[in-house]
Amino acid sequence: MDEKDLGTDLAKVLIPEDRLQAKVRELAEQIDADYEGRDLLLVGVLKGAVMIMADLARALHMPASMDWMAVSSYGSGTKSSGVVRILKDLDTDIIDRHVLIVEDIVDSGLTLSWLVSNLHSRGPASLEVCALLRKPEAVKTEVDVRYIGFDIPNEFVIGYGLDYSEKYRNLPFVGTLAPHVYGGGGA
Ligand SMILES: O=P(O)(O)OC[C@H]1O[C@H](OP(=O)(O)OP(=O)(O)O)[C@H](O)[C@@H]1O
Ligand code: HPA
Ligand SMILES: [Mg+2]
Numbered sequence: 001m002d003e004k005d006l007g008t009d010l011a012k013v014l015i016p017e018d019r020l021q022a023k024v025r026e027l028a029e030q031i032d033a034d035y036e037g038r039d040l041l042l043v044g045v046l047k048g049a050v051m052i053m054a055d056l057a058r059a060l061h062m063p064a065s066m067d068w069m070a071v072s073s074y075g076s077g078t079k080s081s082g083v084v085r086i087l088k089d090l091d092t093d094i095i096d097r098h099v100l101i102v103e104d105i106v107d108s109g110l111t112l113s114w115l116v117s118n119l120h121s122r123g124p125a126s127l128e129v130c131a132l133l134r135k136p137e138a139v140k141t142e143v144d145v146r147y148i149g150f151d152i153p154n155e156f157v158i159g160y161g162l163d164y165s166e167k168y169r170n171l172p173f174v175g176t177l178a179p180h181v182y183g184g185g186g187a
Contacts, residue, residue, distance in 0.1 A: 001170045009181050015150060015174040020132075020160060023149045024052065027130060028059035030147060031100065035062060041097045045115065046070035046088065047169065048104035051161035052132045052149075056102060067092045073111050084114040095123040100147075103131040104161045109141035116143065133157065133174065156182075 003010060031040075042064050044053035057066055070088035099119060106112050112129060120127055130147035136154050138145075152174075158164050159171030164181065 001168075002172065003175075006168075006171070006175075009178055011176040011178045013173050013175045014152060014155075014157060015160075017172040020149075020173065021055065023132075024055045025059050027147050027149060028056055028061075031056075031130070032061050035098060035100075038098045040064040041092060041094065041099050042066045042102050043090065043094075043099055043119070044068045044102045045104075045111070048161045048163070049102050050169070052104055052130075053102045056130070065092070069115070071111060071115060084111055093122075094119060096125045098126045099124040099128075101127070101129045103129065105133040105135070105157070106131045106138035106143060106145060107135045109138040109143045112138075112145075113141060113143045132160070133162075 003013065040060075040062060042053065042057060044050065044066065046068050047070070053066070057064060067090045068088065069086070069090055071084050071086055073084045101112070101115060101119065103112060112131070116127065116129065128146040129144070131145050132149040134145060134148055134151050136151075139151070155176050156164065157174050158168035158177055159174045161169050162174065163169045164177055168177075
C-alpha cells in the first residue's frame with residue numbers, strides 16, 4: 001500500500017519511507033554498540049511494533065532473540081481507554097536477560113509505563129526501551145525511552161504499523177488522516 005492508494009483519506013505524509021529507514025539503521029547502530037558482547041532479547045509490542053521490530057532486527061549486526069507481547073489500551077478509537085490488558089504474554093522467561101522493548105509509539109505513555117513495570121518485576125538483567133515515535137504527552141511522563149526515533153506533534157498518526165480502526169498499518173510511511181475518515185470531526 002502506498003500514498004496513491006489512500007486517495008483523499010491521507011492528510012499528509014509526516015515521515016517518508018526513506019527517513020524512517022535511515023532512522024532505523026541509526027538506532028540499530030547504537031543498539032549494536034551498546035549491547036556488544038551481550039545476549040539481547042527484543043520484545044516487540046503487537047501489533048503496532050511489527051514493522052519497526054522487523055526492520056530494526058534485520059538492521060542489527062548482532063544475533064538477537066525476538067519475542068512478542070500483545071497488550072491493548074486503545075480498542076478501535078483514537079483515545080487510550082486507560083486500562084492495559086495482556087492479550088498475549090511472552091514465551092520467554094526474561095530473568096537475567098538483557099531485554100529491549102520495541103514500540104511503535106509512546107503517546108500518553110500509559111502502555112509503556114505499565115509494560116516497563118510489569119517486565120521489571122520479572123527480574124531481567126537490564127530493561128530498556130526503543131520507540132520509533134514519541135508525542136508531547138509522553139515527554140511529561142517518567143517513562144525513560146533510551147532509543148527514540150522521532151518526536152512528533154500531538155496528532156493521530158497512521159502507517160508503518162500504526163492503525164486507525166485496524167487499517168493503514170501496511171503503509172511504508174507515517175502520515176495523518178483527513179478529518180472525513182474520523183467521521184467528519186477531528187481525531
Ligand atoms: O502511550 P499510549 O497512549 O499508551 O499509546 C501507545 C500504544 O498504543 C498503541 O497500541 P494499541 O493498544 O492501540 O494496540 P496495537 O499496537 O495493536 O495497535 C501503540 O501501538 C502503543 O502500543
Ligand atoms: O497516533 C496514534 N496512531 C495510532 N495508534 C496510536 N496509539 C497511540 N497513539 C496512536
Ligand atoms: Mg501497540
